[in-house]
Amino acid sequence: MLDSSNDLLETVKQAAYEAGALLREGYSLKGRIAFEQKGASDFVSYYDTAAENIIIDCINSAFPDIAFLGEESGLTPTDSDYTVIIDPLDGTSNFLHGVPHFSVSIAVTKGDELIIGVVYQPLLDEMLWAGQGTGTFLNDQQLTMPDARPLTEMLVSTCLPYHAKGDCSTALNQLAALMPQVAGIRSPGSAALEIAYTSLGRFDAFWSQGAKLDFWDIAAGIVIAREAGYTVTDLTGEPYPAHWNSLIAAHPERHDQLLACLTSG
Structure with missing residues (x-):
């Protein structure tokens, strides 16, 4: 016990x-x-x-x-x-x-x-x-949550699909929607670390939908980002992360704005 x-x-x-x-x-x-x-x-x-x-x-x-x-x-x-x-x-x-x-x-x-x-x-x-x-x-x-940056100053991280793993068209559509709005987009290759980095302000937000992320890729980062004050959801409202096929972690003042941009198509 x-x-x-x-x-x-x-x-x-x-x-x-x-x-x-x-x-x-x-x-x-x-x-x-x-x-x-x-x-x-x-x-x-x-x-x-x-x-x-x-x-x-x-x-x-x-x-x-x-x-x-x-x-x-x-x-x-x-x-x-x-x-x-x-x-x-x-x-x-x-x-x-x-x-x-x-x-x-x-x-x-x-x-x-x-x-x-x-x-x-x-x-x-x-x-x-x-x-x-x-x-x-x-x-x-x-850690204390920093002030929200304007969308045009935000550095956003993502995981992108690749060889036979994920939905490339969805990822490309979302990239196309977000690229003109933000200061930069990065895909470094460790989702757990990048979600957690939002708590440090190294990334202003993290999102992914086209890439196939398993529960172990995102679970720890979700706890860290949420406890730091960030809003973490999927892109459809599914409440339990183990069933998610998408994710967005962002400052609460920017979450809905980013979500609207990503789902506008």
Whole structure:
């Protein structure tokens, strides 16, 4: 039985640190990492699997009855109300190509409710984390939401579809609608990190619809952005993120404006 959500949060943070240490080690071998192809443009390396095992072992040792949903290992169900959602290496293609933009992403649900989110960038040693009602932190510093920028000054992040994975026409239509309105659009390649970066103001918003994002890609970032004060929804009003096929995270003063722009076609 889980006695303290705070203890669970601290354990999740520790698991992210331990997995991140392995990824730092692996990144130093860039260009020499063996990998397999799971599907269209979908790769897995030793480091994806090993990092996920580290996370599961770390959390399971403290909370042996908890359930897990991992990108590599799938669902490990139990009778627990709590499920740990793991993307051990969000940005595998970046990692394999030596692009220094990837993260460890861990979330926790209680029933259908997201209650914990941790996203760790091991190369920068930056951990963005939040628990339900805690606010959002960068390492040990609590974040405050910046003022909303005008649309014309906003830097917006997205995930784009690619080779046989996603809806390219939808993504292109939304890009065409948004490009004339904002200061810039970026697609760096780690959705968990980019959603979490809205809490820092590094990106003013994140959206994606054409790309196929799984629950483990977005769950931790949703908690972090929401606890920082941002509005996070899908583009249709579906209330539960596990069923979303789109996402927008933005300052509450800009959310509806961006949503209207993206759905105007």
